[in-house]
Amino acid sequence: MALKRSSLNLFLGFLVISLIAPRSIARFVVEKNSLRVTSPDKIKGTYDSAIGNFGIPQYGGSMAGAVVYPKDNKKGCKEFDGFGISFQSKPGALPTFVLVDRGDCFFALKVWNAQKAGASAVLVADDMEEPLITMDTPAEDASSAQYIENITIPSALIEKSFSETLKKALSNGDMVNVNLDWREAVPHPDDRVEYELWTNSNDECGVKCDMLMEFVKDFRGAAQILEKGGYTQFTPHYITWYCPQAFTLSRQCKSQCINHGRYCAPDPEQDFSSGYDGKDVVLENLRQLCVFKVANETKKPWVWWDYVTDFQIRCPMKEKKYNKECADAVIKSLGLDGKKIDKCMGDPKANSDNPVLKEEQDAQVGKGTRGDVTILPTLVVNNRQYRGKLEKGAVLKALCSGFEETTEPAVCLSGDVETNECLDNNGGCWQDKIANITACRDTFRGRVCECPLVDGVQFKGDGYKNCEVSGSGRCKINNGGCWHESQDGHTFSACLDVDGGKCQCPPGFKGDGVKSCLDVDECKERKACQCPACSCKDTWGSYECSCSGDLLYMRDHDTCISKSGTEVKSAWTVVWVIFIGLAMAAGGGYLVYKHKLRSYMDSEIRAIMAQYMPLDSQAEVPNHVHEERA
Numbered sequence: 001m002a003l004k005r006s007s008l009n010l011f012l013g014f015l016v017i018s019l020i021a022p023r024s025i026a027r028f029v030v031e032k033n034s035l036r037v038t039s040p041d042k043i044k045g046t047y048d049s050a051i052g053n054f055g056i057p058q059y060g061g062s063m064a065g066a067v068v069y070p071k072d073n074k075k076g077c078k079e080f081d082g083f084g085i086s087f088q089s090k091p092g093a094l095p096t097f098v099l100v101d102r103g104d105c106f107f108a109l110k111v112w113n114a115q116k117a118g119a120s121a122v123l124v125a126d127d128m129e130e131p132l133i134t135m136d137t138p139a140e141d142a143s144s145a146q147y148i149e150n151i152t153i154p155s156a157l158i159e160k161s162f163s164e165t166l167k168k169a170l171s172n173g174d175m176v177n178v179n180l181d182w183r184e185a186v187p188h189p190d191d192r193v194e195y196e197l198w199t200n201s202n203d204e205c206g207v208k209c210d211m212l213m214e215f216v217k218d219f220r221g222a223a224q225i226l227e228k229g230g231y232t233q234f235t236p237h238y239i240t241w242y243c244p245q246a247f248t249l250s251r252q253c254k255s256q257c258i259n260h261g262r263y264c265a266p267d268p269e270q271d272f273s274s275g276y277d278g279k280d281v282v283l284e285n286l287r288q289l290c291v292f293k294v295a296n297e298t299k300k301p302w303v304w305w306d307y308v309t310d311f312q313i314r315c316p317m318k319e320k321k322y323n324k325e326c327a328d329a330v331i332k333s334l335g336l337d338g339k340k341i342d343k344c345m346g347d348p349k350a351n352s353d354n355p356v357l358k359e360e361q362d363a364q365v366g367k368g369t370r371g372d373v374t375i376l377p378t379l380v381v382n383n384r385q386y387r388g389k390l391e392k393g394a395v396l397k398a399l400c401s402g403f404e405e406t407t408e409p410a411v412c413l414s415g416d417v418e419t420n421e422c423l424d425n426n427g428g429c430w431q432d433k434i435a436n437i438t439a440c441r442d443t444f445r446g447r448v449c450e451c452p453l454v455d456g457v458q459f460k461g462d463g464y465k466n467c468e469v470s471g472s473g474r475c476k477i478n479n480g481g482c483w484h485e486s487q488d489g490h491t492f493s494a495c496l497d498v499d500g501g502k503c504q505c506p507p508g509f510k511g512d513g514v515k516s517c518l519d520v521d522e523c524k525e526r527k528a529c530q531c532p533a534c535s536c537k538d539t540w541g542s543y544e545c546s547c548s549g550d551l552l553y554m555r556d557h558d559t560c561i562s563k564s565g566t567e568v569k570s571a572w573t574v575v576w577v578i579f580i581g582l583a584m585a586a587g588g589g590y591l592v593y594k595h596k597l598r599s600y601m602d603s604e605i606r607a608i609m610a611q612y613m614p615l616d617s618q619a620e621v622p623n624h625v626h627e628e629r630a
């Protein structure tokens with residue numbers, strides 16, 4: 001068995017070498033995020049760091065923190081708890097970025113230990129001068145598999161020389177603040193994101209395969225929404241290897257490859273004598289590629305996600321259903337054209353190229369800014385390789401950061417990718433605690449402070465220090481910040497619902513209109529209702545005036561008149577009487593017209609009454625209804 005293993009490894013080594021060797025230009029691109037030191041001043045600047053291929057990087061966002069280099073357990077290979085070290089930052093303080101040294105254990109274990117001790121991110125200091133590499137997860141290690149899943153903080157490898165700069169500043173007692181920035185990690189040139197998933201149909205390759213399957217299942221919904229909406233163009237890809245020419249007729253090549261050694265995959269169980277062979281995996285990979293091709297031709301490329309998920313569930317290797325028969329059943333249930341798919345797959349025994357797989361091998365080689373694809377699975381967004389955990393929220397963030405700002409589809413602004421930065425101190429944005437209105441909005445790019453739109457009313461301002469309602473409808477929100485009060489079923493408001501409106505106390509009140517409006521005592525302060533027959537009573541926001549006897553109060557003239565209109569006893573009528581008296585004395589002849597004059601006054605008063613009576617009944621302020629005494 002041991003012998004077999006080593007010969008197998010040798011063989012697999014061959015496969016990998018044969019993939020890489022012929023391409024002297026082959027290169028693996030390390031995806032970088034920028035790391036900016038913001039303090040102390042003397043080391044301020046931007047430095048390179050390489051995103052770890054686990055944990056959750058904040059694609060599209062950034063994160064500030066204070067660097068801590070632990071006194072003990074400098075490599076982070078043991079739990080920090082045992083050394084009495086905690087990285088939990090105090091409320092209001094910057095989160096802790098832990099600096100650990102490379103070496104002695106898996107990268108992922110260092111990050112996991114730091115996360116458990118409360119770190120928000122981990123910087124791993126390289127232990128030699130070399131170009132940065134990508135920190136990956138151990139491929140087959142059952143004990144690490146348990147915690148890798150649970151790593152949620154981002155991590156980055158930094159150069160040795162830079163780590164020494166940081167350590168020196170820390171040992172001088174300086175506070176070292178850095179900003180990890182993923183905003184430019186994915187290019188975002190336009191309103192459509194192109195992305196690829198380099199995947200594999202093998203469901204028995206351990207932790208990585210389990211994670212990949214889990215991801216495809218989880219992400220299907222979001223992927224389909226994005227694709228149907230035309231926001232993204234997704235293409236699945238499958239890595240294949242080829243057998244070196246000299247071995248094409250060997251037993252190994254025959255069991256691992258199709259088309260005479262042209263397209264191979266490693267044996268799923270790494271045991272050539274039992275279970276499935278690499279050849280079975282290549283065939284299913286080819287089928288999945290053809291499913292995509294056929295679905296894409298009918299303008300429904302998203303059916304690939306359905307096929308892959310269903311195949312995973314219905315045709316697992318464990319149940320010995322990983323075969324054509326089961327695959328065809330899935331194809332049929334999804335209404336795909338099985339004949340077209342078979343035709344696309346061609347003859348696996350033929351000693352000739354398969355156009356579909358040939359294309360895949362060509363695509364494996366990096367182009368432009370994208371390096372060769374060598375890690376499986378790999379996600380490529382806008383031609384940049386994604387680094388981090390394949391997890392729905394994290395991947396969605398990366399895709400969303402690939403849209404030109406403001407062209408992101410709604411799914412990018414949903415709960416799945418929120419950063420929840422508004423929960424902490426309202427994100428530093430403006431808020432009106434009383435009306436429960438805030439300018440803070442969580443997005444995948446981090447929080448934004450934007451004056452909100454509430455109940456159709458737009459607030460305007462800088463979003464940080466002030467937001468004010470403008471336009472009509474302002475009185476709907478918190479009464480436009482103006483005074484308002486209700487008493488005995490009557491409500492008064494100082495808000496004027498007009499553009500550029502301000503707070504102004506309504507008639508019957510005085511004050512600043514914002515904090516207070518006080519009732520005016522019209523009887524005393526305005527000298528209302530002061531005629532001899534009048535009696536005045538102040539009410540809230542108005543006053544009531546009544547006349548003695550059979551008299552009627554006329555608010556406009558602030559006087560009492562008799563109901564028939566013949567006798568008037570008020571200052572106004574006194575003037576009239578004097579005037580008439582004078583006129584009589586002067587002319588005498590007016591006596592003849594006295595009767596006519598009286599009837600004229602009669603009709604005049606009636607006209608005035610007719611004019612005002614209806615107004616009384618539709619008075620804005622109910623209290624304005626005057627008293628009428630029989």
Ligand SMILES: *[C@@H]1O[C@H](CO)[C@@H](O)[C@H](O)[C@H]1NC(C)=O
Pocket residue numbers: 146147149150
């Ligand atoms: C990882 O998280 C899961 C679910 O939250 C938990 O059951 C499991 O114990 C965690 N694993 C480790 C190693 O902490």
Ligand SMILES: *[C@@H]1O[C@H](CO)[C@@H](O)[C@H](O)[C@H]1NC(C)=O
Pocket residue numbers: 235293296297299301
């Ligand atoms: C899928 O179809 C679109 C057009 O409908 C085309 O631009 C794209 O290249 C196709 N993808 C593949 C992998 O055939």
Ligand SMILES: *[C@@H]1O[C@H](CO)[C@@H](O)[C@H](O)[C@H]1NC(C)=O
Pocket residue numbers: 436
């Ligand atoms: C404020 O509004 C948010 C949503 O708009 C709501 O979830 C929250 O409970 C409200 N808080 C208070 C104190 O009313």
